[in-house]
């Protein structure tokens with residue numbers, strides 16, 4: 001059995017459902033195919049079940065891509081306030097958190113809204129039916145699909161990335177792009193915890209649960225935010241964003257006291273004749289157990305001495321250790337724990353205003369399958385809405 005639609009979308013996630021709604025409400029026939037039923041599993045678990053669906057600061061500098069200007073056009077056409085207003089009209093309740101992050105009260109409401117909006121616009125759903133191949137001929141595309149093939153004039157591939165396979169992440173879109181001869185930027189897990197270095201300058205074991213604000217430098221980027229020690233390594237918002245820019249084998253440098261100078265602080269205490277030991281004094285600035293680990297950077301015979309008996313040059317050792325703590329993580333927790341994958345289809349193949357493939361008219365890509373990856377904070381879903389909107393509108397015009 002074969003059915004015909006003007007616009008077929010593979011992937012009923014954030015981007016695909018948005019594109020289908022945009023196209024169908026412009027009067028063209030649209031179908032959305034997803035192997036999952038219900039679909040949009042990543043949206044459902046996003047933001048810890050609260051879905052951080054956009055960010056007030058959404059702009060190109062929060063995205064990583066081999067082609068950094070590519071995302072500008074689609075982002076400019078869908079400012080964060082437009083997303084908030086349209087979701088609000090759909091009954092979504094939301095709240096603003098730190099750094100411009102906008103969270104829904106419930107991610108499940110967002111999924112219902114996305115599916116409802118696409119359906120109301122007139123889209124047809126083929127859920128629980130995986131697409132497994134695509135052929136192109138003079139009339140358009142033929143999507144081989146479990147339970148019946150689909151013909152279409154325009155095809156959008158919005159199948160996301162290999163991140164989080166437990167929520168349906170896979171490389172279908174990448175494989176399809178390769179089949180059509182398109183360039184691909186190699187993928188890697190991103191927004192993912194780091195594993196400890198085998199040789200860290202400080203003993204970070206058994207600190208699980210400790211969290212503090214830090215500044216992390218890697219690959220020429222500086223990321224400020226919270227760091228969380230876990231059993232296996234480092235997590236927390238600053239670490240997850242740093243993992244976007246980090247490449248395997250590279251060094252990271254952590255400033256554990258971004259707003260203080262420990263050397264100045266200890267010198268002042270010493271001048272006031274403070275008789276505390278280093279670990280106890282440092283615990284005024286950071287969690288006690290972590291302070292003790294950094295105090296262990298001092299020679300053994302100095303650790304138990306009061307501050308008044310320590311030479312100032314030892315305070316410089318601590319300053320260096322605390323503010324320039326450099327090491328190479330042994331790796332990350334991988335795709336299983338990654339929120340996204342960086343890399344993807346090379347955007348130099350894609351028209352930035354329409355998401356259409358330059359060499360293959362009628363073939364569109366949107367969302368995370370493209371080589372556009374956002375920092376933590378609602379930027380990835382914002383990209384899914386912006387690129388899906390651009391693709392759906394353009395396909396309806398074709």
Ligand SMILES: Cc1cc2nc3c(=O)[nH]c(=O)nc-3n(C[C@H](O)[C@H](O)[C@H](O)COP(=O)(O)OP(=O)(O)OC[C@H]3O[C@@H](n4cnc5c(N)ncnc54)[C@H](O)[C@@H]3O)c2cc1C
Pocket residue numbers: 010011012013014015016033034035036039040041042043045046047048051052053054129130131132158159160161163164167168170172338339340366367368369377378379380381382384
């Ligand atoms: C745990 C977690 C938390 C996250 N939290 C946030 C957050 O709070 N804010 C934020 O901005 N981002 C967050 N993200 C990232 C965000 O969810 C993704 O970037 C976004 O969903 C990507 O949208 P997309 O439409 O490109 O792909 P997806 O939303 O992943 O949708 C792809 C769809 O394609 C379907 N599919 C795949 N292959 C096939 C096939 N062969 N046939 C048919 N269908 C197929 C999948 O089942 C899926 O429904 C989170 C991700 C994870 C894993």
